[in-house]
Amino acid sequence: MNNTYLSHNNIVSSFGFDSQAAVVNIKNEVSGLQLVDNPKMLPEPFYSSLIPAEKTRSVFETLNPQQEYTRLEQILLVSLERVIKKSQLELNDRVGLIISTTKGNIDVLSEDSPFHKNRAYLGELGKIVQSFFGFKTEPIVVSNACVSGILAVAIAKRFISQGRFDHVFIASGDLVTPFILSGFHSFQALSPTLCRPYCKTRSGINIGEVAASALVTRSDANLAEEAVKILGDASCNDANHISGPSRTGEGLYRAVRSALSEAGLVSEEIDYISAHGTATSFNDEMEAIAFDRLGMQKTPLNSLKGYFGHTLGASGLMEAIIGMHSLHQNTLFTSKGFQELGVSKPINVITETTPRELKTFLKTASGFGGCNAAVIFQKLQK
Amino acid sequence: MGDIKQELKSKIIEQLNLEDVTVDEIADNDPLFGDGLGLDSIDALELIVMLDKDYGIKLSDPKEGKKIFESIETMANYITANKTK
Amino acid sequence: MMKDNYRIASYCHIKNNEISLNGALIFKGEGPFKTFIKMAYQHFAVDYPKFFKMDNLSKLAFMAGDVLLKHEKVSPEQEENIAIVFSNRASSLDTDRKHQESIQDVTAYYPSPAVFVYTLPNICIGEISIKYKLYSENSFFIFDAFNPDYLFEYSSSILDSGKAEKVLCGWVDFDEENYEAFIYLVSREGSFIHSTEEIKRLY
Numbered sequence: 001m002n003n004t005y006l007s008h009n010n011i012v013s014s015f016g017f018d019s020q021a022a023v024v025n026i027k028n029e030v031s032g033l034q035l036v037d038n039p040k041m042l043p044e045p046f047y048s049s050l051i052p053a054e055k056t057r058s059v060f061e062t063l064n065p066q067q068e069y070t071r072l073e074q075i076l077l078v079s080l081e082r083v084i085k086k087s088q089l090e091l092n093d094r095v096g097l098i099i100s101t102t103k104g105n106i107d108v109l110s111e112d113s114p115f116h117k118n119r120a121y122l123g124e125l126g127k128i129v130q131s132f133f134g135f136k137t138e139p140i141v142v143s144n145a146c147v148s149g150i151l152a153v154a155i156a157k158r159f160i161s162q163g164r165f166d167h168v169f170i171a172s173g174d175l176v177t178p179f180i181l182s183g184f185h186s187f188q189a190l191s192p193t194l195c196r197p198y199c200k201t202r203s204g205i206n207i208g209e210v211a212a213s214a215l216v217t218r219s220d221a222n223l224a225e226e227a228v229k230i231l232g233d234a235s236c237n238d239a240n241h242i243s244g245p246s247r248t249g250e251g252l253y254r255a256v257r258s259a260l261s262e263a264g265l266v267s268e269e270i271d272y273i274s275a276h277g278t279a280t281s282f283n284d285e286m287e288a289i290a291f292d293r294l295g296m297q298k299t300p301l302n303s304l305k306g307y308f309g310h311t312l313g314a315s316g317l318m319e320a321i322i323g324m325h326s327l328h329q330n331t332l333f334t335s336k337g338f339q340e341l342g343v344s345k346p347i348n349v350i351t352e353t354t355p356r357e358l359k360t361f362l363k364t365a366s367g368f369g370g371c372n373a374a375v376i377f378q379k380l381q382k
Numbered sequence: 383m384g385d386i387k388q389e390l391k392s393k394i395i396e397q398l399n400l401e402d403v404t405v406d407e408i409a410d411n412d413p414l415f416g417d418g419l420g421l422d423s424i425d426a427l428e429l430i431v432m433l434d435k436d437y438g439i440k441l442s443d444p445k446e447g448k449k450i451f452e453s454i455e456t457m458a459n460y461i462t463a464n465k466t467k
Numbered sequence: 468m469m470k471d472n473y474r475i476a477s478y479c480h481i482k483n484n485e486i487s488l489n490g491a492l493i494f495k496g497e498g499p500f501k502t503f504i505k506m507a508y509q510h511f512a513v514d515y516p517k518f519f520k521m522d523n524l525s526k527l528a529f530m531a532g533d534v535l536l537k538h539e540k541v542s543p544e545q546e547e548n549i550a551i552v553f554s555n556r557a558s559s560l561d562t563d564r565k566h567q568e569s570i571q572d573v574t575a576y577y578p579s580p581a582v583f584v585y586t587l588p589n590i591c592i593g594e595i596s597i598k599y600k601l602y603s604e605n606s607f608f609i610f611d612a613f614n615p616d617y618l619f620e621y622s623s624s625i626l627d628s629g630k631a632e633k634v635l636c637g638w639v640d641f642d643e644e645n646y647e648a649f650i651y652l653v654s655r656e657g658s659f660i661h662s663t664e665e666i667k668r669l670y
């Protein structure tokens with residue numbers, strides 16, 4: 001059985017242009033969420049973490065772009081460029097490219113966008129990233145709601161295990177747009193306050209934006225020092241409702257079971273869960289039920305939504321990256337916003353940054369369409 | 383009052399795409415959710431939008447909807463008492 | 468690495484107001500998509516009121532899935548581990564445009580939750596999963612054009628790793644009244660070889 005690793009990585013966020021900036025702030029329990037009052041985005045104020053556009057542009061200019069790029073393309077390219085550079089890989093036909101996004105350049109559909117509406121086709125986004133760096137293989141765009149980012153890691157591993165690629169670069173990202181905000185608002189899912197995953201006083205989601213990129217590889221040469229082995233992965237459907245999470249947590253339960261089985265682990269061997277935790281009433285409750293059924297009531301768990309909000313197609317990958325840094329630093333990060341348990345089953349929400357010897361972690365995500373995904377990672381033996 | 387009930391029935395059929403249901407088949411006191419018309423959580427949100435768009439009523443707490451959307455009768459009463467357009 | 472040889476059990480096309488199963492025409496309708504797909508719904512006695520709440524992409528994918536899974540005698544009562552792997556070019560753009568229209572004008576700003584929920588391409592996988600009680604693997608890919616190569620490899624990987632017993636796989640695209648579905652069931656048994664060439668030929 002061949003090993004597959006999650007290695008070099010980058011996070012572009014409101015905190016800066018590398019993973020380190022995000023990790024340091026999370027470790028210090030600093031949130032990137034702020035109140036935004038911009039009627040052009042949403043008629044009422046909302047909490048979000050936005051990537052500063054001006055700063056992005058100036059960082060992007062250093063890559064010598066030869067044409068105009070959308071803001072999403074800029075953050076994806078800036079993020080991915082850093083990962084490609086660190087990997088020192090030649091982009092030949094053994095190197096794949098996965099783009100993970102829910103809505104891509106959806107903002108070009110707006111009448112005030114200077115870009116052609118065709119830019120909204122996700123295949124176009126794939127081609128733009130492919131040709132910017134000169135990837136030799138055709139890009140694979142994954143658009144599977146809020147599990148896209150973590151599912152992309154599973155997909156990369158699967159293509160590698162089929163012998164199709166030796167290395168796969170994943171770039172993930174979604175913007176905070178009027179399109180997305182209005183939709184979640186119509187669902188009455190946006191929180192008027194900072195989001196509080198799993199908390200008694202939780203009142204919904206904050207939507208944020210990041211771009212996250214990473215290398216998935218079968219080669220153990222030149223791995224990042226925080227690299228982790230990908231032990232098992234799965235995605236399962238709730239078969240229940242297209243927007244309402246399952247009352248029994250069935251899909252999530254099955255996804256974790258399936259990932260554990262591939263990893264050859266039992267639930268007690270998971271040291272930490274990086275959960276989804278959107279802070280909606282139903283999602284968090286569903287997760288608690290699933291983890292309870294899995295016998296993971298005592299496993300330390302956090303949601304990182306309190307730092308950046310829900311970052312949609314990037315969230316799963318970004319949170320997996322934070323998880324690998326958490327393992328590397330042997331530190332459990334606080335589940336920001338949490339005060340008092342507000343779900344019906346016991347779960348062990350991390351309430352302060354805690355040093356802890358960590359070897360394995362589970363990353364989960366759930367989304368519209370009833371989809372759930374789980375991936376298990378393990379620290380490399382030194 | 384009778385008018386608004388008829389109006390609501392046809393609106394609900396149209397906006398919630400209840401293809402196999404006719405206005406005559408919905409009684410004023412039939413439950414809209416559960417065993418009645420079988421509406422779901424997305425339909426409930428859609429009815430909240432309808433109240434806003436057609437009657438100028440803003441519901442900020444979705445829990446309020448539960449009582450209002452019990453039946454055509456309860457909806458019509460609420461709309462008659464609270465509409466602003 | 469030795470790989471199992473998988474087969475394609477059956478396949479279904481929907482395009483140009485026609486539905487065919489394993490290459491044979493089984494329904495011909497008329498009119499715009501909305502009319503055509505309703506005729507198909509009635510013809511096959513689908514009897515699933517939720518169908519009319521779906522967006523165009525979900526109606527298309529659901530109808531193709533329903534025809535194929537019924538033919539394969541898949542039933543919600545008897546659970547089967549069938550993964551769903553779909554792909555297309557236009558993602559959910561048909562519905563995305565509708566949602567955008569509802570927020571474009573600030574004086575008539577009424578985004579609809581029933582529209583917004585369909586602004587994700589994988590919702591159509593959820594719709595089939597709900598009807599057939601498939602608690603299985605899901606993935607939705609966007610490609611510039613039908614990509615039998617990637618689909619072949621990905622389905623094989625899901626079957627090789629034992630994550631599913633069968634894979635319902637293919638292309639479901641809806642864009643400005645242009646629509647096309649081609650889906651097939653990869654299994655251990657069936658009349659057709661599961662290979663990139665064969666998928667291309669059947670397509």
